Amino acid sequence: MSRERVVVAMSGGVDSSVAAARLAAAGHEVVGISLRLAPGGDGACCSLDDFHDARAVAERLGFPHYVFDFTEAFAERVVGPFVTEYLAGRTPNPCARCNQHVKFDLLWRRARELGAARLATGHYARIARDPASGRPALRAAADTDKDQSYFLFALDAEALARTLFPVGDLTKAEVRRQAHGLGLPVADKPESMEVCFVSGGDTAAFVARHAPPGALRPGPVVDEGGRVLGTHAGVHRFTIGQRRGLGGAGGPRRYVRAIDAATGTVTVGAAPRPAAGVVARDVVWSAGTPPRPGAAVGVRVRHRQPLVPARVLAADGTEVRLAFDAPGPAVTPGQAAVLYRGDLVLGGGWIVGELAVHEPRPVPAAR
């Protein structure tokens, strides 16, 4: 009986290194794979140093490690949409897209070609069984501070069944302790918080560099009465809900409330406008079926934001409409709306807008 072959996606960081170490210790035949995602290795991730780090960990732990070149797929599936989304006035979430379209799709197919039964990553999330459906479901990480389940909502039950998150039940401190215990050279490596392919964190400059000619257009900044307050250099510089200084240093600070890419108009207000709810499309449901109308859920509309109590107005295989129980946070098109029951992820979708205020609210059902 041969051991089960598991491909571990290794970034060269401490989390995926410990994930690989735990699988190796559990007796799996581990194959470490690093992905080259950006040409030249610019940006904060997938530099040669990271590959060398991953390779050093693999050598130390005694399993093989390889680098696959995914630059073309990454450009097409993540970077291209990232730029397009910003130019369309939305705020993309490239990590969730990368998980959905690159790591848990392309890399999984590669892993399968290599005869692997499963794919593992160093994400902070857990895989549980949904008590209602009996199917595998995503569950928030034990370390709520580090929980990355938001970025993983698009993994359906089939994907979850072949996925392992070996550090999902550990805290970050425990992961570092284990890395030290194993003598891993990456035990104290700082973690990257930026979008990996945007060097220096200057998103607007990155979008400007990659935008097609003529796509960057200045436009007016207006208040809610339509009064022009100034001009801006392009809608890609704004995110709904963001607080921005206007009129240079010392100018008034306003909240971005709406972006109209067609006219290039950015609408700002003195206070953030609480949204009544959220509409998301291209949904994925872990249970295979959408939640029923009236279901009480917690919804997260931005990474690291608290869960907002909400009710499902309507949900099907393509779209979900949710009403916040109380006026909720700013809703940013392009981000994900992820539905939770407790710490179990029910699924989610990509935000297309906020719920119109006139939409009838559901009759409160018994909780």
Add this chain to the structure above:
Amino acid sequence: MRVYLDHNAGAPLRPAVRDAVLAVLAGPPANPSSAHREGARARRLLEEARREVAALVGGAPAEIVFTSGATEANNLALRGVRAGARVLTTAIEHASVLETARARRPATVVGVDAEGRVTAEDVLAACLPDTGLVSVGLANGEVGSIAPVATIAAGLAGRDVLLHTDAAQAAGRLPLDVRALGVDLLSLSAHKLGGPAGAGALWVRRGVGVAAQVTGGPQERGRRAGTENVAAIVGFGVAARLAREELARAAAHMAALTEALFAGLCARVPDVVRNGPSEGPRLPNTLNVRFPGCPGESLLVLLDLAGIAVSLGSACAAGAPEPSHVLRAMGRSADEARSSLRLSLGPETTPAEVARAVDVLARAVVEVRARAAA
């Protein structure tokens, strides 16, 4: 036992080379510039190695400049010869030629045909009035094509143009004679020959001026400063002598096994495609093959897990691969380049190793295709 079929990335150290290197390392300090007897011994070892390396290419010992490898030799040629004048090179050169040419001076880059061959006509036609240096690799390490360097040299006769050839992949596999080739500069690497990494040489025809790129000492006749890496150079000398003495037998042996490898693959995987020259002269040890619809990365991993070391093309840092620029220059699509593998044999490769490689690779292709279709 692992089967090593990546000699074009680096050949295993030959036992006689290892013994010679270890003897130097175990001996007294070896700075050939020192005035004492230890220094004199080091000088003797260095000059013996210089004679062997010169003999490998049919040159004179005084024409050899030892470097840290072929990359440095190529840099010395491209940066230190006819500085500022236009350089003409080809699209399938090693990065140490291509990138240096493009970075340092006006460059003309000549393309190749679909089988990876550059023609003398194309090179000569692209030679402009301001061209001062032509650099054409003698043999391509990815697909095994051989450039008509002697014909190019004849065509350049009478023009004020110097001719450099990177012979790192040709040494030990093809007869080398700088006079017959008609070149002015020629680069060599020790570790492609079974010598240690960290030693190489630029042969420079007597009378050709080369400006040192590493400065601050009179070593190597003022063309490369710094204390010579005597241990590695001694190993280079032994490897050069063995390569010269064994060339005829080794080349015939490797050619027979390379063709057996391809024939075996054809029998098991009917749609395998050979990249590189289908006929005519080619490196005796190099086989570049494409398995349509099969990612080379996946095949490489399955072979490595099964104990067989191959390559996707030229070795890149940390094994981070890009589609081969050589295959792209031959007109292959990125997908075609990504479904290709390079297998390169050495003089010690055995028929049993080739048979095992055929078996494991053919199985891997079937597995990958079946799993991709599932």
